Each structure stands twice: as structure tokens, then as C-alpha cells.
Amino acid sequence: MIRHALAGDTAALVAIGEATGIFRPHEAEGLLGATLDAIHAGQLGEGHQAHVWVEGPEVPPAGWVYFAPTPNANGVWDLWWIGTDPARQGRGIGSQLLGFVEDRARAAGGRLLLVETSSQPALDPTRRFYANRGYVECGRVPDFYGEGDAKVIFAKRLRPVARPGADDDPT
Numbered sequence: 001m002i003r004h005a006l007a008g009d010t011a012a013l014v015a016i017g018e019a020t021g022i023f024r025p026h027e028a029e030g031l032l033g034a035t036l037d038a039i040h041a042g043q044l045g046e047g048h049q050a051h052v053w054v055e056g057p058e059v060p061p062a063g064w065v066y067f068a069p070t071p072n073a074n075g076v077w078d079l080w081w082i083g084t085d086p087a088r089q090g091r092g093i094g095s096q097l098l099g100f101v102e103d104r105a106r107a108a109g110g111r112l113l114l115v116e117t118s119s120q121p122a123l124d125p126t127r128r129f130y131a132n133r134g135y136v137e138c139g140r141v142p143d144f145y146g147e148g149d150a151k152v153i154f155a156k157r158l159r160p161v162a163r164p165g166a167d168d169d170p171t
């Protein structure tokens with residue numbers, strides 16, 4: 001099941017963040033831990049939310065996702081981070097979390113969901129994960145994360161669009 005992240009989940013989520021390799025060890029606590037603390041303290045504003053996938057009420061989370069509306073944009077949402085415990089990857093948890101985000105954003109009037117990731121070969125499976133779920137690569141910023149490591153931007157349209165010339169839009 002998917003539920004709101006609680007303050008008591010933070011240590012487990014930081015551990016998953018480190019284990020997935022999204023964050024370097026010294027970054028996970030500062031970035032993910034601090035972001036979760038800020039969400040729980042209500043400091044990040046309405047719409048910022050972190051949710052976890054848990055097998056049951058008394059077990060630690062196996063995956064988590066953090067997303068928020070994009071500031072000053074009309075119906076655009078950002079998927080900031082998503083991660084599944086490496087021991088549990090490939091079993092549908094990430095897909096459920098991603099679908100949950102899409103449903104939440106859509107219900108709040110969202111039109112587009114954006115995801116940014118790295119061009120590194122190690123992230124090939126992650127980019128396929130998004131592409132296989134309807135995300136369209138919209139651009140790259142060369143050398144964004146480091147020399148030779150581009151930022152890859154994916155977008156998914158959350159609701160149908162009815163206007164001429166929309167063929168090249170993310171669907």
C-alpha cells in the first residue's frame with residue numbers, strides 16, 4: 001500500500017536513497033533527510049508530498065517518492081525523487097508509486113509531469129523505466145551533473161489535449 005511518509009520513516013528512506021545510488025552517502029541525509037524534515041514541518045508549501053510503499057502497517061517502507069507542483073507553471077508537476085530498495089526492485093513497486101504520483105497530480109488539475117535524470121549508462125534502466133511508462137524525452141542539458149553527464153528531461157501528458165499540431169507534444 002502507499003501512504004504518506006511519516007517522520008519515523010526518514011531513516012529508512014535515507015538508507016534506501018543511499019542504497020539506490022541516487023545520492024552519495026554524505027548527500028542522502030542532507031538532501032533527502034532535510035527535504036523530508038521540511039515537508040513534515042510544513043515548510044515546503046502545499047502540494048509538496050512524500051509517499052512510501054509499504055507491504056503492511058508494521059513494516060518499513062520499500063520505496064518512496066517525492067513530488068510537487070512546479071512553481072509558477074500552469075498544471076505542471078515535478079517528480080523529484082523516486083526510489084525502490086534495491087532488494088525489491090523489479091517487482092512493480094516503482095510502477096505503483098509512479099502511477100500514484102500521476103493520479104495525484106491529475107486529480108489536482110495537473111497537465112504535465114516532468115522528471116529529470118542523468119544520462120549516465122548506469123541510469124539506462126531508469127530511463128527505460130520512464131520511457132516504458134509513457135514519458136517522452138524532451139531535451140538534454142549537456143554536462144549538467146558533471147562533464148559528460150547530461151540532465152535528461154522527460155515529460156508525460158496527464159490528460160488528453162485537443163488542439164491541432166499537438167503531435168510532437170508528450171503524450
Ligand SMILES: CC(C)(COP(=O)(O)OP(=O)(O)OC[C@H]1O[C@@H](n2cnc3c(N)ncnc32)[C@H](O)[C@@H]1OP(=O)(O)O)[C@@H](O)C(=O)NCCC(=O)NCCS
Binds near residue numbers: 020116125129
Ligand atoms: C527506477 C526505479 C524507481 C523503478 O522501481 P522498481 O520498483 O524497480 O520498478 P518496477 O518493478 O515497477 O518496474 C521495473 C521496471 O524498471 C526497470 N528497472 C530500472 N531499474 C531497475 C532495477 N535496478 N532493477 C529492476 N528493474 C529496474 C525494469 O527494467 C523494469 O522495466 P519494464 O517493466 O519497463 O521492463 C528503481 O529501479 C530504482 O530505485 N532505481 C534506482 C534509483 C533511480 O534511478 N531513481 C530515479 C532517479 S530519477
